[in-house]
Amino acid sequence: MNDRSQRHKRSMEKLKAHVDEKVANAQEQRGLLLIFTGNGKGKTTAAWGTVTRALGYGYRVGVVQFIKGLWDCGERDRLESDPNLEVSIMATGFTWETQNRETDTAACQAVWQDAARMLADESVYLVVLDEITYMLKFGYLDFETLRQALVNRPKEQTVIITGRNAHRELLEMADTVTEMQEVRHAFNAGIQARRGIDY
Template identity: 55%
Template sequence: MTEQRYKERQQKRKNKVDETVSSAQIERGLLLVITGNGKGKSTSGFGTVARAIGHGQKAAVVQFIKGTWECGERNLLESHGVEFAVMATGFTWDTQDREADILAAEKAWSDAKRMLADPGLDLVLLDELTYMLSYKYLGLEEVLQTIANRPAEMSVVVTGRGAHPLLIEMADTVSEVKSVKHALNAGLKARKGIDW
């Protein structure tokens, strides 16, 4: 490809990007859903929290499902003023106690509702919330309504596999993380600082 042809192609791309950017004029908080069967959904959500904190914004996190392991993200972010509410039951295949899991989910959801009503927060991460909906630990309608009724400037990130179609429909941005290969399947142990 000649230098001239390359420049023409890049200019076309730039024009298209510039047009898209200039036509985006609505300003309000966003709902992001990060779903799929691949590794990195929570990591992406925590990256968004770190980005917000880096810009001087206020964020809070509710961790559903996980919570019995040490959490590197929590270790870092709590020291920067990020409030965490943790279900702290671990994975559902470990507890095998539906009643206790539902109670723990409801308690964590109570914290989430408080956070989602707080106009002082710029961002709330609802980590692994999708499981609470697919397992029917929490009511879908209440969750969707609470997210919809949050302060206008607040953004919300929801992570987890199998996001409900109504949650996907409601979201402004949806990313699907696809599993191509996973170290665990090759017998490699989870690593501190990489996996948690």
């Protein structure tokens, strides 16, 4: 074995020992709070990927879409026939389109009832609160209401929250936070969103 191969082998042995130690130390079993935030593209797509994974194992999943519900969504269209998936949609569309605080608040509060029910149901393995960060930012939903629902949810239930500018206290509560960082976005160069790629 040449020197380079020996160095590689030693490096991989060290890495394996490190990974094995972390795996051995991970003893706790419970649901997680995951946050996908940041200005980059892919937060909702990542959440739908996890939904697909959970459904693949036969788990019950609830998705509540707070902003993009009236927009075409290839993932939702593909998965909504799965009997283990429940999707609830805030029926006003983008808040910058409606420009009506009272209507948007009422719509948010209505769909929140579905979210609250899912968050209290121990048979729901995964709940996705898609774009809920905007509901907090605009004051359509009180942070304490969300916090209490998250704290009191079933121990085995995982929740994914998506959206830009995640509330500081949400970030502190989370087990895993992923920040999507925009380096370049085709839309900013005048390229239209593409069906089957962007939505």
